[in-house]
Amino acid sequence: MSNSKRYTDEFRAEAVKQVIERGFTVVDVASRIGIPKHTLYGWVQTAKKTMPAAGATVAPSESAEIRRLKAELRRVTEERDILKKGRRVLCQGVRAKYAFMRAHAREFRLVAMCRVLGVQRSGYYAWLRNGASVREREDQRLLSLIWLASGGIYGYRKITLDLREAGERCSRHRVLRLMKAEGLHAQVGYGRKPRHRAGPVGGVTNVLNRDFTPQAPNTVWVTDITYIRTYEGWLFLAAVMDLYSRQIVGWATAPTMTSDLVLQALVAAAWRRKPGPGVMVHSDQGCQFTSSDWQSFLKAHRMVPSMSRRGNCHDNAVAESFFSVLKKERIKRRIYPNRATAASDMFDYIEMFYNPIRRHGSAGGLSPVEFERRYAQSGN
Structure with missing residues (x-):
């Protein structure tokens, strides 16, 4: 598979933006995100050819x-x-x-x-x-009596009995229709105590069992979803992390939290890492991870599924920790103007800072990329 096919269009666009808009050099960006510099240079040249010339005006047809x-x-x-x-x-x-x-x-x-x-x-x-018909005027009069009779407690059956005792001629169906239109309903007691039931359909056992220290890359991946505030609405971020180095090996953003979002992140991780069969993928029991599409992808690529126990966030603590760090270091007390700006900032944080630069105590004080580079040099 060629390099151009290993990365999504969004990944290439954000990498080019670091060079064209943010002023980084091709060599610097390529070294941080881990791609050949000639590949990134080709992306930049292609993007520049499609950019409108300075001072170009919008064609009348485009304006219309x-x-x-x-x-x-x-x-x-x-x-x-x-x-x-x-x-x-x-x-x-x-x-x-x-x-x-x-x-x-x-x-x-x-x-x-x-x-x-x-x-x-x-x-x-x-x-x-x-103006209002006779029937409507009668409904309004009857509705005022319903307000007096209900007291915010009765349902339509008891209110119908009260109205009939007061000399009104009305059916319980009419009373029910008027109460529904006004949002009136009977007061009910407390709901029943929820019962603990079996996990969702598609759930699997906790194979990882909080063993967060694998001995090699591409052994265990963990994944989760978080949300980011923008003035256009929520932007959801799905991330896949390699537990050995804490490197984010795949991620994706979308305005909706669907199974397609987590699949895009997992596909990006598979393209980038090309793991062998048997890599464990750990997640929570969210509906995105119990979907048939997610399970089919894991089975087709011979990946081992693992899920946290129900309601136990500590089983996926490393993924939760990454999102906590992301929000403290980049998103805290901030609302992005739109989703595109938020997605671009996620690329800047993950690909330009977190993976190649940010030091981790679990990685011996090294960045995830450097930690894996030294592992490869050691010949393990």
């Missing part, structure tokens, strides 16, 4: 496309906000939707609310002119 995309983004964002606030009326009658539209007329465009709720503007205008 940008405006169209911005308008589409505004439309989708508005429809999303309408759905978030109007989810309770989506399955209700037309009049309930009209009431929602009147209440949010200053917040959303009328045409957007009609499109999302599936109603016609002409019907909404007719509803405004005619």
Whole structure:
């Protein structure tokens, strides 16, 4: 496999950014991230050819496309906000939707609310002119009695009995509908004490058993997921660490915490290290690590799965320790402006500082890269 295929597009882009934007030399970056300097030089030259020339202007067609995309983004964002606030009326009658539209007329465009709720503007205008129907006025009167009768305790069955004793003619289904629309419900007791059950489907035994001191690289890998705050939302980071040197051998970021995220990190580790069969991969019992995709990948590459015991974070303490160090040294009291900036900073910390420079007490005061280099020189 060629060097260009060993690394993901995101890895190559971040490596090039260290040279072009941050001012590091090709030799310095290549030595830190462990790739041949001529490979990185080729990536940089390719990137420079695709960069727009200084002073270049955006073509009219591109400008029009940008405006169209911005308008589409505004439309989708508005429809999303309408759905978030109007989810309770989506399955209700037309009049309930009209009431929602009147209440949010200053917040959303009328045409957007009609499109999302599936109603016609002409019907909404007719509803405004005619006012509330007799049935709606009766519902409002009955609802005020429900508020008085419930006291925040009763459910719809007992409230129906109270209303009937007071001379009202109503069914329990009508009372239930009105209470649901207002978010009223009966007070219930404490939930049952949770029972300890068996682990999740796909869980395996703790083969590692807290033996965090393997005698050679590519013997035991540990992996976990953490989150990073940005103003665009959470960015999730999955990392794979070699327990021998504490080197991060694979990592990936994504806006969602899915099984694909951890698989990308594991694939990156396999590409970079090319381990032989039998390497142990230890994780917790998260749904990402018990998924069929994760288990199939381990089986196909003859890796040995191992999982922490349920609810025991100490079984994966080294991975947790790395995330703690990352947040203390780089992320503490910081919110990134967007996910792209956060992902770029993760590359800078892991590939440019943590792996090649940061000293570890468990590695004899050496960096992970230097610790493994001396192991290779010793001929073990």
